[in-house]
Every structure is written in structure tokens, then in C-alpha cells.
Amino acid sequence: MAIIPLIVVCPRCFSKDLYRFGKDKDGFQKYQCKQCRRQFAPDNPPNNSRRKRKYPGCPVCGKASFLHHDYTYYSNFRCCDKKCNHSFRVPKFINIDPPSSELQPHTFSFKGMRHPLYIVLCALNYYFCGNSTTRKVAQTLYMVHQVKVSHVTISKWIKRFAPVFKKIATDRLLGVNLCDSDEWHFDETYIKIAGKDYYLWLAFDAETRLVLDFHLSPNRDSNSAHSLLANCRRKFGQPRSAVISDRYYAYQQPASLFFPQAKHIRVEDFDDLINNNVIEAFNGQFKAWYKPKRGFNSFESANRLIATYIFFYNFIRPHSSLNGLTPAQVAGVQYSDKERRFWLLVA
Ligand SMILES: [Zn+2]
Ligand SMILES: [Zn+2]
Structure with a gap:
């Protein structure tokens, strides 16, 4: 009773x-x-x-709802009208950690930079577009520019510039509207940091090839999937027709929670997909860049290098499959070739 x-x-x-x-x-x-x-x-x-309701109104009939179940990532409400009885979920963004791509704010200054900016940016360009190691970049700088620096200095330059590129990318992508794109793809791959396996989670827009976001994590788990998908929702909204991932269970909840408009298609293998060249293209280039480095030595440096690598992939390097444009240009980010060179030279 x-x-x-x-x-x-x-x-x-x-x-x-x-x-x-x-x-x-x-x-x-x-x-x-x-x-x-x-x-x-x-x-x-x-x-x-006329008081403000404690809980959101029912999206079907507009009547009040009650909290049916409260979970970590969302609340489940149910319509108070017994006939309607509609059940709906509201995500709790506040409980979801941001992905590792949201680098800590970091001030940048040219203080203590003993070489001209032009030389520093040439080094970055060789490193990120030319698949070079820091040692090879040091050799190239000496051969081409007669500048003698150690590979340790070059690796410092690369890490130091990461927040600058992060800021440019955030500012430029803010106004871009990707809600008209049909499909977003989510995938994870692994990389080595200090001899241990880490998961690199990636989100792509299929049409423009833009890398929407990434998350680096020691675990292949549900938290990571939520972090990545929630941030894509926050930054870009929802794709028009589908969200595509592998069959890993952790994608199911965030896909339906953050992209209720889109159909979630789970594929056994991305190779079976007609439109799988988005991930293929990125993975191929990423591996060519990553392999000579034989793994990263810390989480912090891997995270910064990957963030900058993705900036070069999205904004700097022209893609032959996109008629020589960059993914950001295809997505409608306005910038000229002159500006592209300017970011490289006077970032
Ligand atoms: Zn009474
Ligand atoms: Zn209702």
C-alpha cells in the first residue's frame, strides 16, 4: 500500500x-x-x-511532464497526461566532459623566439604537410635556409603554436552551417603514446571531408563517445539525414540523444560503405604523417600535435578530391589563398 x-x-x-x-x-x-x-x-x-514549469513541457501535447528517471547524461521525462504518456529525453550537457580537442586556454607570445617567424612557420609546414620528423625538419632548415636549430627546438615550436591554430579554427568554424550536410561519420583508431595504446576518436562531415572534432583518450568507453558527439552537437548542430559509426555499443546512446533528427547507421566495417573514402582518406594521410614519428612521448604533446595536424588538414593542405580546395573552404569558411599563406607565415 x-x-x-x-x-x-x-x-x-x-x-x-x-x-x-x-x-x-x-x-x-x-x-x-x-x-x-x-x-x-x-x-x-x-x-x-502562470508559474514557470519545473520540467519541460511534453513535445507532443504541450502538457506538463514529470521526471521519470534521472541518468548521468540525460533526464527521462514522461508526459503527465496518461493518454499521451509520451516519454522523452533531455541531454545534460553539464555532466559531459569536453573532448581533449578543447585545449586549455594558453597564452602565446613571441618572447624568447630567437629565430624569425618565417623560419618557424616553414618548419611547421614541413612537419605537418611534409610528413617529416623533427630531425628531418632540422636538416631541411639547414639545407634550404642555412639555419641551424636542434630537433628539440623544432618540437618546442610545434607545441607552442598549437593554441594559435586552435583559435583560428574555432573562430572560423563558428559561423559555418553544417546542418544541411547529409552524413557525419564517427570512428576510432589507436595510436601509441609512450608505448601505450590510446584511442583517437574522430568525427567527419562526409560531404566536405571536414574533421569536425577529435578526442584522445586512454579508454574505448562510453564517456569518450559522449564527449565527442556532444561537442559536435554543441558546435555544429545535427546532420540532416544520418550519423554513421561502427557497431561499437558506446555510440548508440549519444547518437540518439544528441542527433534525434538523424538516423543512426551502424556498419560492420567502414569498407562496406559506399561513401567510406572520407575516413579512408584521412586515415591514409594521418598514418603517413604519424608513422615516421613512431609514437608520441606524452599525452599533452600528442594532443597538441594532433590538434594542429587537423588544422592543417582542414584549412591549409589542398585536397585533390576537392578540386584543390580545403575541407574548410568547401564547408563555406571564407578565406583566400593569400590568407591561407598568411596564417602559415604570420599566424
Ligand atoms: Zn477534507
Ligand atoms: Zn503529452
Whole structure:
């Protein structure tokens, strides 16, 4: 038998002899007095007819909802109208960690930079577009520019510039509208950091080949999938028709939670997909860049290098499959070739 709290009394006759009487339209428990038949909902404060609702209204009938279940990543509400009984979920973005791509804000200064900026940016270009190691970049700088620097200095330059490129990418992608694109692809691959396997989670827009976001994590788990997909939703909205991932279970919940408009297609293998060249193209180039480096030495440096690599992939390196344009240009980010060279030379 349902228990009626002791403090509940009939507001008319003060009897404690009560029935439970369903829920009122705002989702609060109602009671009926057995003596005088008065119905009331003591938890619903008075004069509240125009009060703001505690929970979101039902998206189907507009009536009030009640909290049915509260989970880590979302709340499940149900319509108070028994006939409608619609159940819906509202994501809790606040409980979802941002992906590793959201680098900590980092101030940048040219202080202590003993070489001309032009030389530094040439080194970055060789490193990110030419698949060179820092040692090879040092050799090239000496051969081409007669500048003698150690590979350690070059690796410092590369890490130092990561926040600059991150800022350019964030600013430029802010105004871009990807809601008209049909498909987004999600995939994970692994890389080595200090001898250990880490997962690199990636999100792509199929049409423009833009890398939407990435997340680097020691685990292949549900938290990582939520971080990546939630950030794509926050930054770019939802794709028009589909979200495509492998069959890994962790994609299911975030895909339906953050992209309710889109169909979630789970493929056994991306090779089976007609339109799989997006991920293929990236992976091929990424491996060619990553392999000579034989792994990264720390999480922090891997994260920064990958962020900058993706900036070069999205904004700098022309793609032959995109008629020599960059993914960012195809996505509608306005910048000229002159500007592209300018970012490289005076970032
Ligand atoms: Zn009564
Ligand atoms: Zn309803």
C-alpha cells in the first residue's frame, strides 16, 4: 500500500484520512480527502497557474511532464497526461566532459623566439604537410635556409603554436552551417603514446571531408563517445539525414540523444560503405604523417600535435578530391589563398 506522508492534511477539513489521487497537470502528487472529498496537491505551491514549469513541457501535447528517471547524461521525462504518456529525453550537457580537442586556454607570445617567424612557420609546414620528423625538419632548415636549430627546438615550436591554430579554427568554424550536410561519420583508431595504446576518436562531415572534432583518450568507453558527439552537437548542430559509426555499443546512446533528427547507421566495417573514402582518406594521410614519428612521448604533446595536424588538414593542405580546395573552404569558411599563406607565415 502506498504511504501518505504524515504532514499531508486536507486543506479544508484538516483530516488525515486521505486517498492518493493521481498527479495534477504539473506532475505533482494529488490526494483526495475521504471525509469532504476535497482534491488537492500539497507540493504544488499556490498561485502557480502562470508559474514557470519545473520540467519541460511534453513535445507532443504541450502538457506538463514529470521526471521519470534521472541518468548521468540525460533526464527521462514522461508526459503527465496518461493518454499521451509520451516519454522523452533531455541531454545534460553539464555532466559531459569536453573532448581533449578543447585545449586549455594558453597564452602565446613571441618572447624568447630567437629565430624569425618565417623560419618557424616553414618548419611547421614541413612537419605537418611534409610528413617529416623533427630531425628531418632540422636538416631541411639547414639545407634550404642555412639555419641551424636542434630537433628539440623544432618540437618546442610545434607545441607552442598549437593554441594559435586552435583559435583560428574555432573562430572560423563558428559561423559555418553544417546542418544541411547529409552524413557525419564517427570512428576510432589507436595510436601509441609512450608505448601505450590510446584511442583517437574522430568525427567527419562526409560531404566536405571536414574533421569536425577529435578526442584522445586512454579508454574505448562510453564517456569518450559522449564527449565527442556532444561537442559536435554543441558546435555544429545535427546532420540532416544520418550519423554513421561502427557497431561499437558506446555510440548508440549519444547518437540518439544528441542527433534525434538523424538516423543512426551502424556498419560492420567502414569498407562496406559506399561513401567510406572520407575516413579512408584521412586515415591514409594521418598514418603517413604519424608513422615516421613512431609514437608520441606524452599525452599533452600528442594532443597538441594532433590538434594542429587537423588544422592543417582542414584549412591549409589542398585536397585533390576537392578540386584543390580545403575541407574548410568547401564547408563555406571564407578565406583566400593569400590568407591561407598568411596564417602559415604570420599566424
Ligand atoms: Zn477534507
Ligand atoms: Zn503529452
